[in-house]
Amino acid sequence: MEAHKHSSASFTILRPKRLSDNAEPVSRLSHVPITSPGSVIPTEDHSVRARGTLLSCGESGNVLTATRAGVISRVNKLVMVMPLRSRYIPETGDVVVGRVVEIANKRYKMDVNATKHAFLLLTAINLPGGVHRRRNQEDELNMRQYFKEGDLVSAEVQERRKDGSVALHTRSLRYGKLSAGQLVTVQSELVKRAKKHFHELPCGVHTILGNNGFIFLSQTRKGAISLEMRRRIARVANSILALDSEFIAIGPDTIMDVYQTSLANGVEVKDMCTPDVVKSICVGARSMREAA
């Protein structure tokens, strides 16, 4: 007792490291440079630091440290840390689905799941019917005719301004107000940037895979939605949520794989969200990660 009463503390870690559980991916991905906040990133001379890194004073001069948990990525001398999970980071050209939250001076403020609201200028939208008009004050007063608060709109990222704000545009027939469908929100990292974001799935469901993780499902054909179509949309929605909870990249191929597996296993739509069912129907999609 007396011996360790005020002795200067010498410590040992008594807990054994638990590397046994989940060791399989750890060994398979051992070549991937994973980092977390504060750890030093090994660099060569004249490296250029980019997003996710911080220059901090170490014992031997300045060292580059990571500010996020993620993967170190290097392009020539550029060093950055790509976070594995974060809010949506807009890039020019991304297809997004957003919700109008506010109508301000000549612009719509849209929630696109980013750190800030994006804005859609009145001059950056196509007026309905494709009419060409001078955008005058009358239009500004009638902005609610086109989009109201709460409307879902598909749009494209026009640019990221220097101050970090994001401008959208809908100047194409593909973009515009969305209706008669269902919105599914997932983590934005799971939607890859691809050539095509508007897909007609073989089951007759039209999907808009927004890069911001907002996915809009609707019917391919115009007209009233039948009960069978509603079931299909619900099944696609639950397939997407299953992929989201398993953190598997979401694309038309993986969605349809889960969809077909759930049909083949005879899983009802309402049962598709329980963890064990999710695991079993995502097996096929999980194996597609290398092919993708």
Next chain:
Amino acid sequence: MAPPPKRGRGGGARGLEYISLDGLRVDGRLHTEVRKIRCSLGTLSRADGSAYYEQGNTRVLAAVYGPREPTGRDFEHDKAIVKCEFSTAMFASTARRRTWKGDRKSTAAAIVVQRLFEGVILLAEYPRCQIDIYVQVLQNDGGTLVAAVNAACLALINAGVAMSDYVVACSVGYVDNTFVADPNSLESGSDRPELTLAITPHSGKICSCQLVSKLADDASFESAMQYATAGAKQIFQVLEYEVKKYSLGLLDSRGMVAL
């Protein structure tokens, strides 16, 4: 005349012996040893980042929302603001509580957590944004602030918020004339000194340090700090390992495609 009541060697209020003759504490730990830690990241699906953290029998859930558009009136044009809410479940301790947040202790803890993370999050990266941290104590067995800080740190990492370093907290109690790392509810009491320290493990900077009650004359503050730092380093090893494991798990299921 009745003889004076016999008391344990430790002479605690309940006549409890806090440290046995072989130097083990009431729950069988050594005096330098922290409790068993279990944690998992991404437990809540609706939050931007979340973590479940267990330190012995103290269980805490943390959720982070943001960086997002400010919900209230106040924002700063050149950096983000941090808001924190600390609450305790009504069933968290042996006596059922009447309130679950807003009492003096919760408010104090919330302010500590908020100040702490304001110093570590790179706020300038998120101008005109707000970051909300919600911590809920599910079970209280001492060291709730420590668990809250560690859980919030994991949740922020899970949310992908830029931070200069981890923040790891550890507390030190003083029973039977001995320092004990990470005291549980039996070992910590209102009448005993307790030091709660939060450090950034890589750079070794002190983020927060608070001491309740006066230390005994023969106990030095320096050695208390030493115990706390060493305890925090033990905890950090577990946290870093969990973050690494979680990251690899994510990479494994998604594949390297989206990078």
